[in-house]
Structure formats: C-alpha cells, structure tokens
Amino acid sequence: MPAATLELDRINTFRGPAQILREVSLRVADGEAICLVGRNGAGKTTTIDSIMGLLPVRSGRVAFRDRDITRLPTHERALLGIGYAPEDCGIFPDLSVEENFQITSWLASARATARRGLDERVFSVFPEVKDFMTRRGLHLSGGQKKMVAITRAMSLVPSILLLDEPFEGLAPVVVTRFIEAVRAIKAMGISVLIAESHLANATRVADRLYAIDRGEIIFQGHPRDVFANEDVMRTIRG
Amino acid sequence: MDVLLIHLLNSLLYASVLFLIAGGLSLIYGVMRIVNLAHGNLYAFGAYVTAWAVGSVAAGASVPVWLVLLPAGALAAAMLGAILEPTLLRPFYRRAEEYQLLCTFGLLMILEDVLRFIWGPYPLSASTLFESFGSLSVGESIYPTYNFLVIGVGAAAAVFLWAFIYRTKFGVVLRATSQNMRMAAALGVNVNRVYIQAFTLGCFMAGLGGAIIVPSQSAVLGMGVDALVLAFIVVVIGGLGSLEGALVGALIVGFVREAGITWFAEIELAVLYLIAALVLLVRPAGLFGRP
Numbered sequence: 001m002p003a004a005t006l007e008l009d010r011i012n013t014f015r016g017p018a019q020i021l022r023e024v025s026l027r028v029a030d031g032e033a034i035c036l037v038g039r040n041g042a043g044k045t046t047t048i049d050s051i052m053g054l055l056p057v058r059s060g061r062v063a064f065r066d067r068d069i070t071r072l073p074t075h076e077r078a079l080l081g082i083g084y085a086p087e088d089c090g091i092f093p094d095l096s097v098e099e100n101f102q103i104t105s106w107l108a109s110a111r112a113t114a115r116r117g118l119d120e121r122v123f124s125v126f127p128e129v130k131d132f133m134t135r136r137g138l139h140l141s142g143g144q145k146k147m148v149a150i151t152r153a154m155s156l157v158p159s160i161l162l163l164d165e166p167f168e169g170l171a172p173v174v175v176t177r178f179i180e181a182v183r184a185i186k187a188m189g190i191s192v193l194i195a196e197s198h199l200a201n202a203t204r205v206a207d208r209l210y211a212i213d214r215g216e217i218i219f220q221g222h223p224r225d226v227f228a229n230e231d232v233m234r235t236i237r238g
Numbered sequence: 239m240d241v242l243l244i245h246l247l248n249s250l251l252y253a254s255v256l257f258l259i260a261g262g263l264s265l266i267y268g269v270m271r272i273v274n275l276a277h278g279n280l281y282a283f284g285a286y287v288t289a290w291a292v293g294s295v296a297a298g299a300s301v302p303v304w305l306v307l308l309p310a311g312a313l314a315a316a317m318l319g320a321i322l323e324p325t326l327l328r329p330f331y332r333r334a335e336e337y338q339l340l341c342t343f344g345l346l347m348i349l350e351d352v353l354r355f356i357w358g359p360y361p362l363s364a365s366t367l368f369e370s371f372g373s374l375s376v377g378e379s380i381y382p383t384y385n386f387l388v389i390g391v392g393a394a395a396a397v398f399l400w401a402f403i404y405r406t407k408f409g410v411v412l413r414a415t416s417q418n419m420r421m422a423a424a425l426g427v428n429v430n431r432v433y434i435q436a437f438t439l440g441c442f443m444a445g446l447g448g449a450i451i452v453p454s455q456s457a458v459l460g461m462g463v464d465a466l467v468l469a470f471i472v473v474v475i476g477g478l479g480s481l482e483g484a485l486v487g488a489l490i491v492g493f494v495r496e497a498g499i500t501w502f503a504e505i506e507l508a509v510l511y512l513i514a515a516l517v518l519l520v521r522p523a524g525l526f527g528r529p
Binding site for chain 1: 410418
C-alpha cells in the first residue's frame, strides 16, 4: 500500500454546540485523487476545515506524512505542504491577482529547491491566469476565481491539495477543463482531496471515493462500486 | 491673507496629530476588527513618556538630544501595545464585540490610573523643546517653528504608511489578513504575528501623535479621552478601517475645528458632531469605508 500523505483517524468536530463530524476516518495516499462525496450539509467542508485546522478537532487524529498535526496551527499546516482552495475561492478582493500569488510565493521562497521551475509548473495547469495578473480579485469571474484559487494553492509547493467544491457553478464544458486540470496536478505527483456534491463529477476524477452523510463516512471504495450500492446512491442523491 | 495662512497652518497642525491617532485606530480596526477604546490613552502614554524624557530626565540637555528623545513616547506606546495585544486582547477575538469593547474600555481606565500612578496628577511639560525652536515670520505674523515639524511628521507618517501598506511585502500580507483572516492563515500567514505587528504599529502612531504634540502643550490626565472622542469623529467621517479615510477625516476635522475656534467657538464641537451625524446618515460606512 502506498504511503499516506494524509490520514484522518476517527475525528469528531463540532461547530459551536453541534457535532458535525462523527468518527470520520479517511486516507489519501501519495499521488492519489480522492473525492469526498455528499449532499449539502453532510460534513464535507467541515472535514476540509478540520484538516486545515480552521475548525478544532474535538477528538481523533489528523496526520500528514505520518506526523500528527491535529493541534498544529493552520499556517504551519499550509507551510508543511497542504494546499487549500475553499468553496468561495477565498480570493482577496482588494488585492491584484499578482499580489494574491505574492503571499504564497514569499512564504514558500524559503524552500528554494522546491521553487526551481515552480512558476512554469504552477501556471501550466491554468496558463490563462497569467492574462489577468493585474486585475483585482473583486473583478474576476467565478471561473477565474476558481482558477486563481487552485493556482495560488499550487504555488505553496503542496504535497496535497484540498479542493472544496471546485466544479460548483461552472458550465459543463468548463467542468471538463477543471477535471483535466486536476488530472494534470495529480500527474505532478500531488495528492488531491476533493469535496464534491455531484457524484458524476467525482467519478470522472477520483481514484477512490468516500461518501459522507450526516457527518459519518458511509462508503469508501472505487468509483464504479458506488453505483452498485443502492443505499449509498439513495443517500447521496437525496 | 497672513491670518488665513496661519489658520491653514493651524488646521494642518491639528490634522497631523489627529491623523496619527485616528490612523492608528483605523489600522487596528481594519486588520483586527477591534475598536480599541484604549487608543486614546496610548496617545496620552506617548505624550507622558516624551514629556518625562525631554522635560525631566534630559531637562538640561541640548536640542539634538531632545530631538533624539522625542520619539521615546512612540516607542514606549508601541512596546506597551506589543505587550497588551497577546495578553489582554487576543483571548477576546473569538468573543462577541461587547467583550472587546468592555476590555478596551477597561484598559482605557486602567491606563489613565497608571499615568496618574507613575507621573502624579499634575501636568508634565516638555515646552523647552518647543521654545528652543523659536518662531518664523509668516507675512506680518509670527508662527512657532516647532509646529512645522509637527506638520512635517504628520505628512511624512501619511506617506510612509501609504508606502508601507501598498508597496511592501508586509503591506500585502497585512491587507490580505484584513480581508480574509482564515484564508491568509490557510496560505501560510501567521495571523497572530500579523495582529501583534498591526497593533504595535497602531499604538506607535498613537504614541507618536502624543510625543510630537507634547512640547507645544502639556501632558495632562484626560487628554487621552478627549483625543479618543475626536479620533472617533475622524474615523466616522472617513470610514473606520480606511487609512485614506483617516487622512481626509483628520483634514476635515482639522479645518472645521480651526474655523470653529475662530468664528463659532461655542458650538465648535457640536458642528463636528453634526458633520459626523450627517456622514452617518448619508454614508453610514464613512466617506472611504466599505459598507
């Protein structure tokens, strides 16, 4: 079995008094693309937030390359090599696209070796991003924001990318473009964990699937197996 | 004509000090979303430290020594800010705003008592520095030379801050953190470090305002609260969280106050409040604030 880039071991996470995640366990191997599928409110974003340290994990363990990062601050997780593109893209509206990139490039600049040839690698996924570097975040379209968010996360030289609903709100033809981008990222040896509501999109990109409902993992396995599981299909589709 | 020029210089003098105080207040709010009610007494702390250093510790020294000691108040206020942020303010970030207001208001009161405890109830003066600068002729009138220094420092602070925030790496990180703290952290920014730096810089500005003005007026108890009220009028007019707003607001308040003192002294403050109320009615976020 390939080594794990990221591993969640029976984590429980609360938002205020409400328990959102219940004993969630999940594993992303090196170079693997994993989709976490579920309906709205199932716990996908909470899982991603728990991995990034944006929400504290009440119990359980989050490990990155066998290192326990459960209590590590968010910024240290990012610098370890966990890239993150949130559902709302998190583009800084008053900063230019170039300034959005500068933050990550300055922080990653300490790792000079990793940065060698990085720009070519980063922008090879979405080369069109170079065309709107001077534009302010506020003036980007939804699709452009998603491209910038993913490219910006790539510029941190990550070992794993966490993409929260990367295909949401995109036209079908653009979804295909983004799926190709995820494949290209995976081909670079970067692991990918995608939170996705639409099973069809998930099956096009994932090596393995996890299905989550009401904060619990209800399925894990190969994408083709999920279609054979009627209970899971009914739950995911509502 | 000379009289008008003197009024203009007085307005700029007042606006310079107000910008330093309100700019710091706005910077702290812009980055950390904290309304720091203790800000007024950080200005007073800066004034007291410089008055003490120039007027007492180095009373018999020369002008160059006094000028070197002038920023002591700003540095002391910055150091105090660097201690206050992680110890007293940080535990309240995740709480409701009322807790933060209560905490900073309590700090305002505590600092007032600390000033009284250290330097006593009597005014502290550094007027020897002010007097040593002499006066300049402005037409047929004379004007204190030291006031030009204050105006110059205010202008330099505005330029420096603009360049610092819009032309440096730290400025980009600061603006990113102010716009989306969670995302900045997820990109590797140590938000706690940014907060302490922003708070320290804001306190430095308040302390600099106090330090630079104290040679021309004494450090007295209560000066912090008076300054806080005026700084709030500035940020209400300009927009809380906006440095451009703090600059324009300070200039408006500076000019209106000077005109008020000259032509309608009895209702000078009332006019300022009226302008602030009008801005709130027409543009609640202030002239440069974001709704």
